[in-house]
Amino acid sequence: MWSEQTELEVLQEIYDLTRAAGAKQNWRKLLTLGYRLERDLKRKLLWIWPTALDLKRLNGVLRQLDIHHVLSIGCGSGLLEWLLGAVADQELRVYGLERDPNWWCSKYAVRSFIPLNYIEQADSKLSPSFFSRCCSGVAPCALLFCYFNNRSAFLEYLSAFEGKWLIIIGPQPALGIHTDPNPLQPQLPDKQWALRDLCEWTEQNVVAIYEKLDII
Ligand SMILES: C[S@@+](CC[C@H](N)C(=O)[O-])C[C@H]1O[C@@H](n2cnc3c(N)ncnc32)[C@H](O)[C@@H]1O
Structure with a gap:
């Protein structure tokens, strides 16, 4: 101990x-x-600590898919987001959104590795412009959910999002850990989302990347 x-x-x-x-x-x-x-x-x-190889592999996929601005919803401490940005160097910007600023600014919470945006901000009505404000004025092309577990909020974020990429990180269903969405069984609200890539991560975790089909 x-x-x-x-x-x-x-x-x-x-x-x-x-x-x-x-x-x-x-x-x-x-x-x-x-x-x-x-x-x-x-x-x-951080809920899942990836290996260096995991991070490199995901970075390669994001680069291949031309994903350069990501907004991570429920990013917690933002350590994963910091790591992703560090591995990709200038190629990728990952921003974070959390809820409950009172908690994250309290002495009980771990300090954040990236600046946090909060859903409770005065201007936080979910909309594409809110997402942009969270990302220094640039519209994120992907939303990231890592070990997120809030179905109704997930659906709200998704319906306000106008970008075309969705990245879900979580456990393989067989692991018996519940997240919502689960990367392999996300139950996406319509049939417009197609699975584009999968990265197997350490300890039976998966990164699933979905593309929204009706956006060119
Ligand atoms: C299990 S933690 C995962 C944190 C981080 N993504 C990680 O992988 O370590 C889930 C996070 O989602 C956040 N969360 C839950 N509902 C949310 C919402 N509606 N909007 C933003 N964040 C939310 C929680 O505050 C919590 O930090």
Whole structure:
């Protein structure tokens, strides 16, 4: 068991790695450090810790599909989003959206690795322009849901989204962990979404990329 002190030290080391000069180069070191953490703390930072190969593979697919601006809904600490951006360097921008700013700004929450947008913002009526405001004024071409578990919110986000890519990260159904949407059984609201790519990730996780067919 890690003592609380040790956990805090490791956490600090992780934050320092993301803030050092040339921090993006540190993503492999950060992953290695993360693998040493206890599961509870690991999960506070990120539900699924991908391997370097997982991240590289996904980065290759995103590049191939010309996906460069992603808005991650329910991004939590934003560590996955930071990692994706670091691996891709200038090729990819990943922004984050969360709910409950009171929690994320409280002393109990882990610090965020990326600036967070909140659904409770005054201008947060779900719309394409809200999504753009979350992404520094650029319309995101993909929405990302990683270990998201809120069906009604998922459907609302999807219906307000005018881009054509949907990325869902989560467990394989056989793993017995419930997320909604599940990447392989997302029950998308209409037949316009087609599965375009799948990346198998570590510990029986999957990244599924869907394309909306009626948008050219
Ligand atoms: C299981 S956590 C996953 C966090 C992160 N994506 C990860 O993989 O570590 C689900 C997250 O979704 C967020 N969430 C739930 N409903 C939401 C909503 N309507 N809008 C934005 N975020 C939401 C929760 O606050 C929580 O941080």
